[in-house]
Amino acid sequence: MLRVVSTVLIVLLAPAAQAFADPPSPPPEIRAADTPHDRGRSVDLSWSPSASEESGGVTRYVVQRAVDRPEEFHAVVTLPAGSRAYTDTSVRDGVSYFYRVRAVGPAGESESASAGPVRASQQWFNPRKSNLLVIAAVLIGGISWFIFQASKGRRLYIRKIAGIEAIDEAVGRATEMGKPVLFIPGIEDMDNVQTVAGLSILGNVAQLVARYETRLEVPTRRSLVMSVARETIKEAYLKVGRPDLYNDAMVYYITDEQFAFVAAVDGIVVREKPAACFYMGAFFAESLILAETGNSVGAIQVAGTAMPTQLPFFVAACDYTLIGEELFAASAYLSNDQKMLGSLKGQDVGKAIAAGFILLGVALQTAASASGNGALVNAARWVSSLFRINP
Amino acid sequence: MSLLDRMKRIDRRILFLLMAAGVAIPLLFRPTLTVHPSPIVSRVFDKIESLPEGSKILMSFDYGPSTVPENQPMAEAIARHVLRRRLKLYMVSAWTTGQAQADLLIESVMRTDFTDRVYGEDWVHLGYKAGNQGMINAIFGAMRNLYTTDAAGTNVDAIPMMRDVQSLRDMDLIVDIASGFPGVKEWIQFAGDPGNIPVAGGVTAVEALLLYPYYPRQLLGLMGGLQGAAEYEAALVAKYPEYRDDSKALQIMGPQYVAHLLIVVFILIGNATYFAERRRQKRGRIAGGRS
Amino acid sequence: MKRQIPLIITFSVGALLVLAMFIPHDPFAAANDELSVWFDIIASFAFILGGGNLLRIHGDKIYRRRRDWPYSIVTLGGFLLMLGAGLWSGAVSRGNAMAPGSLFQALYVAAYAPMMSTMYSLLAFFVASASYRAFRAKTREATVLLLAAFVILVGRTPVGYHLTSWIPQPFEFLEIPNLFGWILAYPNTAGQRAIMIGIALGIISTSLRLILGIERSHLGGD
Amino acid sequence: MTGVERIELWIGALLTLMVYSFLYRDNPFYKFAEHFFVGITAAYAMVLAFWNTLMPNCFGQIAPSLVGHVLPTAAENPANPVRWIPLLFGLLLLARLVAPLAYLSRWAMALVIGYAAGANFTRYLQSDFMGQVRSSMVPLLVRDAGGIAYGSSLSNLVLVAGLISALAYFFFSKEHTGMFGRASRFGIWTLMVAFGAAFGYTVMARVSLLIGRFQHLGRWLGDIF
Structure with missing residues (x-):
């Protein structure tokens, strides 16, 4: 048996062995x-x-x-x-x-x-990112232009955002019922821009709450968010002339662990029975746990998030939901600051640019595919390359 | 009280109970099912299958115990595949909870099936670093900025497979097993896109949808949820049949299917009740008008 | 002054990071790396700040005998137990607090992990109650949402396959498993992309406002 | 099963049941589990931040020889005095706990926010704006070996039309009336399809978690009987 195997091996490997005879x-x-x-x-x-x-x-x-x-x-x-x-x-x-x-x-x-x-050396400019630089410059330019226009006093039209009236209504109802308002500025830290947007909506809600003399509860998952939320609310109370109603205890840190935070908030909801719940910021899986628990105590719920994964749950389980960019828009809209509205208008310029280039690219791609014309193919490729990330 | 009223006011605790039963009962009986890998999963499998021996794979554990049922089978299947093909596995974590998951994987994969692979030469466990996307950004520039030691505190200069690794650019593939932020998206944004490094993901079903827009240009491939894990296991078992018994995801597809059908039934009954109620109200309104 | 200095810090750090994207030369490149580590370190101090606040809030609750105060003892007990175990475990195993066999790791496995998974798994129940209660064809939009959810739900099970496998060849794209993939790849991608582009612009303009100091509500009053 | 493993299993199972009791109603068992959970997790985050970040990357680089007693590897690197700066900012953050100095924590906050704004600005522009715009430039007329691929062409049309109209929905500076209003209406429908798909797709994930817990409880029951 062994002999058969070795014979077979030799026969098989002989030609290969010849190739290996010389060094490469x-x-x-x-x-x-x-x-x-x-x-x-x-x-x-x-x-x-x-x-x-x-x-x-x-x-x-x-x-x-x-x-x-x-x-x-x-x-x-x-x-x-x-x-x-x-x-x-x-x-x-x-x-x-x-x-x-x-x-x-x-x-x-x-x-x-x-x-x-x-010799290796550092360069002062990365030309591979020049398209990024141009697009960044156009967007910065667009946004800054409208901010500048707004600060000069030009009134800018911004359409109504459906969820915003709901905020007023919800705080009003909580006042009537004598129950607290719960506000959760997302579960992410200050390095998430959604948290910043959520907190500026909190500033607005806090003004309403202070005016109506309702109770406000703001549990946070991050200690930094707690610090900022306190500053924001304090300023809101000051703005409507009720600094006496403010106290630090209405904003409190719970824990950084997502689900321990949720466990605690669920407990707060079933024990305090808020009449209005606001979820504004970045949310993950807890969205539905919070929204269903809030629903079980009969609260009006208004949510706003730019987390596409959680939008379906908020849309299904809450009374009103600010979808994606609407969260940022709402924070600008509510601030009633013309400069903020100007930047919102600048965002629309960005969308127009995106839509315009998508349509241009689609048209060129379609024409190129239909005609097979070399010039069109090149044109289509060039337009697409304007938005390339990795040249 | 009519049936309609009873359905309308059904205590949600009854729904909870039905759901629990729907999962528990099939879990006891374990029906066997066949699964076929879809293209988005096959692309990950094929990539690992085609890399030359000694290629470097970075695997990031960006999840915690809460998503273990979905994420751990993916991580194990990838780790088995990588080690089996004699590729080098670098394990990191951007989640505080990820490091412990990597430890569990070492117990269940390295210490059981691959005892012949050497720590520091075939695989290394670098552990968790805080900073979320900042952490990815930092090791993209220079690995040693953050990882001066491995998870056990050994200096990385003493680890053979770390010698020719300066930055993330030295990796041939990044596989992120994730369930949220930071996750696959951040690995694409901070490593894949700027460095042109292929990024593959294994994520919970929730996250998967969010990542479809990156596929296939910015994202090599994706395992979405338990189904994705089961598909990868199926591909692995087809090539290496010895892993049949390790296929955790394939084994629990039965309760999954029952629970899905249960939710479909809930939606149907919920809507039937809603429409019946609406019809009753409409009829009531007409009657009221007549009197 | 109380406001000027923070605004200057935000502007310099933000602008530096944006420039570093285009300028691979030091000091920009090095600052980019170093700032990531700094951020990391400051974020770690935030955990300590969090712990400090937790002690304060629950200590106060116990001291004032507020409602449910005995439970605050449970919180503080758990906190101190875990903190002590973690500092000890790290000190005896060269900084690796999660070393297998340590008390810290045991607490993690016995208590942290199961409670976290259980809280998370409550979702399965809430998904059930939400689908019964909220997924109703009340409006045209709600109907579209419902139909898409329905196809995907059924498409993930073998039932989807059996339900529509009778459909003849030229119309096979109507089979639920095919429809499932198609919805994910096209209308879903269209919707997700629009949301992503919008969010990206929202983040870009908010970031710009932060860097330029136009958005400053987070800094509070003077 | 070792003794330790058995204790871990029992504690885990009992805490699991305590949390599940919330589904029936709020009760002292749930309250206990909830408060315990909050306490241990807050400490967990602190411990990991201390050992994984502060010790090696901050204290270890400021005073290598001192930290080297606990963390031997820290002593191998030379001191890096630059790390005094983040330490200072970190301490400023803690100034929040001392009322008269609380305003100083804004400096640290400003650094965090500046970092977030600067890092997010270019990243989102790159991956989510440019990347997505580019990926959407698809031909509405797709050819394959046999001529025109009608299916793919139609699919691409759905993609482009859905995307453009959904972008129209997010347009804030124009009234949603007329042609524009109809487009944005179609946009909402596209969004609803995406949401429906996401919901349906997610159910699998949620059920997996429950299965995981039931398996854990199953092991515990197996240990009892």
Whole structure:
């Protein structure tokens, strides 16, 4: 049995063994250059494959590097056969490096000529991001223009946002019933812009609450949000002339763990039985737990979030929901600050640009696909490349 | 009280009870089901299948115990696949709770099926770092800015497979197993897009929908929920039949299906009640007008 | 002054990070990396601030004998137990508080993890009650939502396959499993994308307002 | 099962039942579990932040030799005095706990907000604005080997029409009347389809969680009997 196996193996491996008899031929060409448009500490290498690679004579390539002179090479990395390029990110800026690639096979190894000297350096501008820069500039320009217009006193039209009237109504009802208002500014930290939007809506709700002398409960999941919420509410109470009604205890930190926070809020809801619940900010899975618990005590619920995953649950379980961008719009709208409204108008410019370019791209793609015309294909490709992320 | 009134005012605790029974009963009987991988899952499997030996895979554990039923089977299937193919596995976590999940995976995969793979050469556990997307941004620039040691406190310079890793750009694939923020989206925004590194995800069903718009250009592929996990397991078992008994997701699809049908029935009854009620009101209004 | 300094800090940090996107040269590039770590460190202090507030709130509740005050003892007990265990476990195992076998890790496995998963799993029940109560074809929009949900729900089960497998070949796209994929890939993507583009613009303009100091409600009064 | 594992299983199962009791109504068992949960999680976050971030990246870089007693690796790196700055800001944050100095915490807050605004600005512009616009440039006429692919063409039309009209819905500076109003109405429908799909898709996730808990309780019951 053993003999049969070994005979078969020898027969099978004989042709291959012949190919392995000689060491692999060296990679014929190697190029090394500073990685363009980067922050330095990086060199791009590329090489042509060893002629022995196709016949299986190469199993791996070893990239080697020398400092200052093309002597004393040290291995940097070992790469599998088939590799053609490597980016060495373990170099220092301003140092001269030489590189060579060693092809290693079953029958030995051989080295390419050395490439270099090459020096890594930092660049002052990344032209690959120039389209991003242009689009950013256009958006910043658009938003700033309308903010400027607004600050000069030009009245800007902003349509009514459906959920906003509901806020007034809900606070009103809580007052009539003598029950508290619950406000949750999302469960994310201050590094989430939705939290900022939620807090500016809180500022508005707090003014209503102060005016009606209703009770307000704001449990938070983040201590930073608690700090900011206190500042916001204090200012709102001051604005409507009721600083006497404010006290720190209405805003409190619970815990950073999402579901422990939810457990506590659920407890608050069933024990305090708020007549109005507001959920404004970033929410995750807890959206439905909160909304169903709020519903079970008969509260009017108004939600607003830019978390697409949770919108369906709020839309289904709450009385009113601010969808996505409406959350940001509502925070600007409620502030009644002309500059904020101006920036809202600037956002519309962004949407118009998006829609315009999508339609242009679609038209060109369609025309190109219908006619097969080379110029149209190029035009379509060019328009699409304006929005490329990774050139 | 008529049936309609009773249905309208049904105590929600009865619905809760039905749901519990709908899951518990099929869980006891365990029916077997067949699952076929969909393209969005196959793309992840095929990518790992096609990478040359020694390629570097970064796996981020961005979930906690609460989504273990969905996320852990995905993480295990990926880890098995990666180690089986002799690729290098780098484990990190952007969630406080993720590190413990990685430890559990080490127990159930590395210490049971792959005892011959060496820590520090075939796989490494770097642990949790705070900072959410900031953490991704930081290791995208330079890995050692944050990860000076692995999870056990060993200096990374003493770990062989960390020697040729300077930044995230050195990775051949990022697989993020996630259930929220930060998650796949942040890995795309802070690593995949700026560095042109392929990003694949394994997420809860909730998150999956949110990520469809990134697929296929910015996101290589995606396992969505238990179904996605079951599909990946099915692909893995088709290629490596020895993993049949490890397929946790495939085994609990039965209760899933029953619960789905139960919810469909709830929606149907809810609507039937609503329409019956509306008809009654309409009839009442007409009658009132006549008198 | 109380307001000027924070506004200057916000502007410099925000503008620096935006510029770093386009300027890969130091000091911008290095500042970008370093700021990420700083943010991380400040966020860690926020946890301490949180712990401090927790002690204060529950201590006050116990001191004043507010409603349910005995439960505040439970909170404080759990807090101090976990804190002590964590600091101890980390100190004895080179900073790895979650080292297998430590008290901290045991508490995590025994109490933290099960309660977290259980709270999360309440969703299965609430999804059931919400589908009974809220998913009703009250308006045309609600009907569209309901139909889409219905197709996806059924499409995820083998029933979806059996229900419509009789549909003849040219109309096979109407089979529920096919419809399921189509809804996800097209109308769903269209809706999600519009939301994403809108949100991106909302975030861009809010960020801009923050950097420029136009939005400053978070800083409170003077 | 070891003794420790058995204790863990029992504590876990009892706490699970206490939380589930909330589904019936609020009760002392739930209150106990809720308050205990809040306490341990707040400490958990603090502990991890301390050992994983503050010690290695802040204190360990300011005073390596001092921290080195507990965290030996910290002593291997030279001191990095730049990290005094975030430490200072972190302490300013804690000034919130001292009433007269509370305003100083705004400086730290300002840094956090500046970081968030700066980091989000370009990221969202890149991935969610540009990336999504680009991916939407699809031909309305798709060709395949056999000529025109009507199915894909129609699907692309649905995608583009749905997207543009949903964008119209989010247009705030124009009254939703006439042609524009009809477009935004169609936009709402597209959004509703997306929401419905999300709801239907999510159910699977929620049920998985419940299965996970039942399996845990099943192990506990198995241990009793």
